[in-house]
Amino acid sequence: MHNLRQYQVPLQKYMAMMDLQETSERLFYKLLIDHVEELLPVVYTPTVGEACQKYGSIFRRPQGLFISLKEKGKILEVLKNWPQRNIQVIVVTDGERILGLGDLGCQGMGIPVGKLSLYTALGGVRPSACLPVTIDVGTNNENLLKDEFYIGLRQRRATGEEYAEFLHEFMTAVKQIYGEKVLIQFEDFANHNAFELLEKYGTTHLVFNDDIQGTASVVLAGLIAALKFVGGTLADQRFLFLGAGEAGTGIAELMALEMSKQTNVPVEEARKKIWLVDSKGLIVNSRWESLQHFKKPWAHEHEPINELVDAVKAIKPTVLIGTSGVGRTFTKDVVEAMAALNDKPIILSLSNPTSQSECTAEEAYKWSQGRAIYASGSPFAPIEYEGKTLVPGQANNAYIFPGLGLGLIMSGAIRVHNDMLLAASEALAAQVTWENFDKGLIYPPFTNIRKISAQIAADVAAKAYELGLATRLPQPKDLVKYAESCMYSPTYRCYR
Ligand SMILES: NC(=O)C1=CN([C@@H]2O[C@H](COP(=O)(O)OP(=O)(O)OC[C@H]3O[C@@H](n4cnc5c(N)ncnc54)[C@H](OP(=O)(O)O)[C@@H]3O)[C@@H](O)[C@H]2O)C=CC1
Ligand SMILES: CC(=O)C(=O)O
Ligand SMILES: [Mg+2]
Numbered sequence: 001m002h003n004l005r006q007y008q009v010p011l012q013k014y015m016a017m018m019d020l021q022e023t024s025e026r027l028f029y030k031l032l033i034d035h036v037e038e039l040l041p042v043v044y045t046p047t048v049g050e051a052c053q054k055y056g057s058i059f060r061r062p063q064g065l066f067i068s069l070k071e072k073g074k075i076l077e078v079l080k081n082w083p084q085r086n087i088q089v090i091v092v093t094d095g096e097r098i099l100g101l102g103d104l105g106c107q108g109m110g111i112p113v114g115k116l117s118l119y120t121a122l123g124g125v126r127p128s129a130c131l132p133v134t135i136d137v138g139t140n141n142e143n144l145l146k147d148e149f150y151i152g153l154r155q156r157r158a159t160g161e162e163y164a165e166f167l168h169e170f171m172t173a174v175k176q177i178y179g180e181k182v183l184i185q186f187e188d189f190a191n192h193n194a195f196e197l198l199e200k201y202g203t204t205h206l207v208f209n210d211d212i213q214g215t216a217s218v219v220l221a222g223l224i225a226a227l228k229f230v231g232g233t234l235a236d237q238r239f240l241f242l243g244a245g246e247a248g249t250g251i252a253e254l255m256a257l258e259m260s261k262q263t264n265v266p267v268e269e270a271r272k273k274i275w276l277v278d279s280k281g282l283i284v285n286s287r288w289e290s291l292q293h294f295k296k297p298w299a300h301e302h303e304p305i306n307e308l309v310d311a312v313k314a315i316k317p318t319v320l321i322g323t324s325g326v327g328r329t330f331t332k333d334v335v336e337a338m339a340a341l342n343d344k345p346i347i348l349s350l351s352n353p354t355s356q357s358e359c360t361a362e363e364a365y366k367w368s369q370g371r372a373i374y375a376s377g378s379p380f381a382p383i384e385y386e387g388k389t390l391v392p393g394q395a396n397n398a399y400i401f402p403g404l405g406l407g408l409i410m411s412g413a414i415r416v417h418n419d420m421l422l423a424a425s426e427a428l429a430a431q432v433t434w435e436n437f438d439k440g441l442i443y444p445p446f447t448n449i450r451k452i453s454a455q456i457a458a459d460v461a462a463k464a465y466e467l468g469l470a471t472r473l474p475q476p477k478d479l480v481k482y483a484e485s486c487m488y489s490p491t492y493r494c495y496r
Contacts, residue, residue, distance in 0.1 A: 001035060010047040015058055017043050021117065022061060025127055029490040032121040036446045040118075044398060045378045046353030048114045049099045055107035056149030063113045064132030066106055068153055072166055076173040088129035088409050089183045090174060091115045091210075094137055096157070096190035097246075100325030100356030103190075105139030106152030111188050115210070115401070122446075123402025123453045124487025125409065135170060137163055163193070171201055181471070183408055185210050185401065191245045195294050206408065208416045212250035214397030214404070217421040217428075219251045219321065219348065220258060222395050222442040224429035226373050229437040230344050235263045237273065237346075240317035242308055242358060243324030244276040244283055247350060249294045251321065252276060258422060271297055275315050279324075281306040282315075312337040322349040322358030330359035335367035343371065348395050350377040361392035375442055393443040400424050402449075403456025410486045411461035412472035420463045427459040428452065450487065457483040 007013045017039070021028040032039050041047060051058065071078050095108030112132030119125040138155040139145060145154055158166065174182060186197055186209040198209045208214070223234065234255060241248040252274045259270035276283045276298045282305040283291065283298050291299060305311045312320065312334055320338050322330055330349055338345035345368055349358035361380035364372045370385040375393035382391045404424050408416065431444040431452050444452060458479035464470040476482035 001031065004031075004039075004042075010042060011050050011054065011058070013042045014047045014051050015060075018063070019060070022063075026490040026492070028117075029121055029127070029488075030492075032117065033450070033490065036121065036449060040398070040446060041379050043117055044114050045099060045396065046355070048110045049101055049353035049355075052098050052104050052107050052110040053101060055104070055110060056144075056147055056151055059149070059151060064109050064134060066109065066134050066136055066152075067170060068106075068136040069138070069158055069162075069166060070153070072169065075169045076176060079173055079177050082131060084128045084131070085177075086129060087131045087178045087182055089116065089119055089125055089185065089405055090131045090133055090178075091119075091185045091187050092133040092135060092170075093186075093188045094135040094193070095139065095152075095188070096193070097211075097325075098188050099352040100327075101353070103139055103141045103144075103157075105141055105144050105150065106134050106136040107144065107150070108188060109134040115185070115187060118398050119402050119405055120488060121402075122398065122449045123406045123457070124450060124483075124489070125402070125406060126488045133170075135167070137166060167193075167197065171205060175205060180414055181206060181409075181412055183208065183405055185405070187211065191292075191294070194246050202416070206414055206416060208401070208404070208408075209246070209250075210397050210401050211246040213254075213416070213421055214401045215247045215323075215350065216250040216254035217400045217404070217425045218395055218397050218443075219350070220254050220422070220425040221399070221428035222348070222375055222393065223255070223319065223346070224425060225432035225437070226346060226442045228429065228432070229434065230373070233262060234259045235265075235270070235273065237318045238316060239274045239319045239321065240311060240315050241274070241276040241321045241323055242329055243322060243326075243351070244278040244295050244298065245323065245325075247323035248276055248321070249298065251323070252298060254418070254421060254425075257418060258425075261422075268297075272300060274298065275300065275302075275311070275317070277305075277308055277311050282311050309333045309337055312341070316341050318342050319346040320348070322351055324358065325351045325356055326358070327351065327356045328359065330363070332363070332367050335359060335364060335372070339368035339371060344373055345371065346373045348375050350395055352377040352396075354378040354380075361390070364392075365390050373442060374440070390440040393441040394446070395443065399428055399443060399449070399452070400456065403427070403453035404460050406453060406483060406486065407457035407460025408464065410457060410472065410483060411464040411470035411475075413461075413464040413469050414471060415469050417463070417467055417469060419467065420460045423459040423463040424456045427456040431455065454480055454483040454487065457486075
């Protein structure tokens with residue numbers, strides 16, 4: 001830590017950590033676990049975003065497995081080149097929507113590598129059981145295509161049948177080599193592929209889309225926790241999203257499902273409390289014909305509205321959620337409008353990295369006179385406001401996927417079910433204390449994340465058993481203890 005702290009530039013800390021991961025994996029995890037709050041922003045968002053943008057010029061050694069279109073017909077052979085065979089989790093991207101930074105082609109490899117290091121550090125999955133994969137089907141990023149240090153295919157992205165066949169070969173090969181119980185986490189695919197892949201492979205593979213499902217579960221947890229302290233139910237709220245893609249519609253759907261379960265109303269009815277704005281304005285019935293399929297359930301009867309601030313004034317939300325990937329879109333007008341409507345406006349700016357956050361913690365607190373309940377996708381430092389220290393929470397799927405993954409692995413689950421996501425949300429929300437909330441947090445601190453992950457894993461596994469989706473039989477009696485016993489720890493053994 002002394003060495004790492006010498007570096008002033010976050011990207012240099014990132015490179016030092018990547019070197020350490022390569023040369024002394026155990027020490028890398030020991031540091032990451034013991035200093036999680038300090039090092040998460042280094043190996044994960046926001047620094048991993050900059051690392052992906054500059055991947056070609058900071059490249060030292062390959063990490064993870066690149067599978068390029070040139071290897072079509074030979075993916076099984078390529079997988080066999082990986083030194084480990086006992087793989088339990090794969091995080092795979094095609095690099096088309098890396099955080100809110102757009103198409104970074106195969107430079108997106110930083111994301112599967114970073115997510116999997118969290119699987120190990122936060123969720124206790126053995127490092128050797130984790131496989132980061134980047135599918136290289138080209139890039140539409142003109143700057144990268146011209147960049148002399150770009151390490152990927154220099155062609156525009158394969159699409160349509162060519163793309164679908166390549167992904168299918170990958171999915172088939174993975175099941176053939178690692179079996180039915182390998183967890184495949186789709187990460188940072190563009191939405192025109194993400195929804196389709198999840199639907200197509202959801203019934204044949206153990207797949208999970210972190211951006212759609214993990215984000216939904218973490219946001220729901222934060223809302224359940226917040227309502228526990230401010231009172232009211234989910235169904236009492238009105239929700240407005242800026243951004244109607246994977247994260248936005250994923251969260252909206254899980255919230256509607258939870259509201260429908262809580263109040264016994266059909267999910268279609270619950271959806272009416274949720275409104276979304278995309279790059280063309282409020283999603284309303286008159287736009288139906290031109291809407292992508294994942295937006296259609298959210299088209300309600302209303303006159304068209306172009307500006308977010310006008311949508312806030314018309315819809316009167318109690319909760320405002322940013323999932324647009326566009327920074328500083330929650331302007332002073334928008335936050336002030338939320339504060340005028342609500343005593344305690346809930347404002348979540350989820351977009352990553354920090355540069356893309358819809359507003360900063362300071363802006364949210366200042367423009368709401370310290371009343372906002374605020375959390376962001378990438379971390380912000382605590383803010384002093386009128387003598388009180390307000391601590392912004394981090395609404396990031398990193399709270400969910402490590403525990404969820406551990407729960408799936410330890411129960412031998414063969415499919416992911418929405419009820420498991422709900423179980424994960426409730427397990428996370430239950431960990432938020434009044435002391436946390438009093439400081440402004442709607443999530444527990446990351447310092448306790450391994451205990452939290454064990455709790456999430458236990459509740460997810462319990463749900464897998466209840467649903468008949470678990471294959472590890474008999475069911476362990478104490479699932480929390482069992483989860484803890486399954487977790488990898490970077491301990492230094494005494495050999496004498
Ligand atoms: N905190 C967390 O845990 C997570 C955060 N995220 C973040 O969320 C962001 C979005 O990700 P994702 O949903 O996958 O991306 P998508 O590309 O699927 O969706 C982006 C949405 O934002 C809309 N949008 C873009 N620009 C504007 C604008 N100027 N005004 C209004 N709407 C706009 C798009 O509109 P249109 O459809 O019209 O193009 C689209 O609906 C990213 O920054 C990502 O980092 C994602 C997952 C997890
Ligand atoms: C956190 C995450 O998954 C994202 O920003 O895409
Ligand atoms: Mg993601």
